[in-house]
Amino acid sequence: KNEVEQSPQNLTAQEGEFITINCSYSVGISALHWLQQHPGGGIVSLFMLSSGKKKHGRLIATINIQEKHSSLHITASHPRDSAVYICAVGGSNYKLTFGKGTLLTVNP
Amino acid sequence: DAGVTQSPTHLIKTRGQQVTLRCSPISGHKSVSWYQQVLGQGPQFIFQYYEKEERGRGNFPDRFSARQFPNYSSELNVNALLLGDSALYLCASSFSPGRLGEQYFGPGTRLTVT
Numbered sequence: 001k002n003e004v005e006q007s008p009q010n011l012t013a014q015e016g017e018f019i020t021i022n023c024s025y026s027v028g029i030s031a032l033h034w035l036q037q038h039p040g041g042g043i044v045s046l047f048m049l050s051s052g053k054k055k056h057g058r059l060i061a062t063i064n065i066q067e068k069h070s071s072l073h074i075t076a077s078h079p080r081d082s083a084v085y086i087c088a089v090g091g092s093n094y095k096l097t098f099g100k101g102t103l104l105t106v107n108p
Numbered sequence: 109d110a111g112v113t114q115s116p117t118h119l120i121k122t123r124g125q126q127v128t129l130r131c132s133p134i135s136g137h138k139s140v141s142w143y144q145q146v147l148g149q150g151p152q153f154i155f156q157y158y159e160k161e162e163r164g165r166g167n168f169p170d171r172f173s174a175r176q177f178p179n180y181s182s183e184l185n186v187n188a189l190l191l192g193d194s195a196l197y198l199c200a201s202s203f204s205p206g207r208l209g210e211q212y213f214g215p216g217t218r219l220t221v222t
Contacts, residue, residue, distance in 0.1 A: 100149055
């Protein structure tokens, strides 16, 4: 079992829909990251969370430390949101452990 | 202020050859981490360097090596390339190893081994 599990693996939505991507982890962490990767592109950091909730524009990230679960929400989705969204967790050591990513496709 | 830069952007090598990838961190960042992302998978941790010393190593063979220079830039070397080494190699920088919340990623180097 991977230390970081994401669901769904693939998600197709219509423009304007509310989207949720989930991340569960099995290890103790000090921070959880949500990252965005466009096809063939590098990685952009969206959020870093250690507790609670953060919002940036149409993106919202929440984390429940007790349940070891985080969600990334996108409100009023747009085709430009189409990308791979990756959850990564960092503990007290030196490395990030990544999920396999969720491929989001938003159709106009 | 420039972000993390990596060079080259793309690279094609033949099996058995050696490759060197380069990374320049954000100004003021002293820690550099390297990750390998095989197509369709999430990135896997390779190395972390801080103040020119290796602070962590992932589950990669000894063909993979790295170093960090006094200006905090870093090189990743891969010897005796295999087809399976084809991947996107990502560099991330942070001020220090413990401040994982401030890791910034470069655009990556896409390595193709034929």
